[in-house]
Amino acid sequence: KLESLPQVxxxxxxxxxxxxxxxxxxxxxxxxxxxxHMAFETVAPHV
Known part of the structure; x- marks a missing residue:
């Protein structure tokens, strides 16, 4: 049976x-x- 790429x-x-x-x-x-994301928020909050 062939599987689709997203299933694989x-x-x-x-x-x-x-x-x-x-x-x-x-x-x-x-x-x-x-x-x-947490590191970015620490460096540049609310950008």
Missing amino acids: AMSLNTRPRKALDWLTPLEKFATQLVDY
Whole structure:
């Protein structure tokens, strides 16, 4: 059965990885996004 590209991407991005301390790539990305946002707010609040 052929899977669509979005289904394959979701499958890979929601699979825990040892290299990411058993987080999924999606969880790691979300964590980094929040960290970046918090750092930016500290440097330039309300820009």
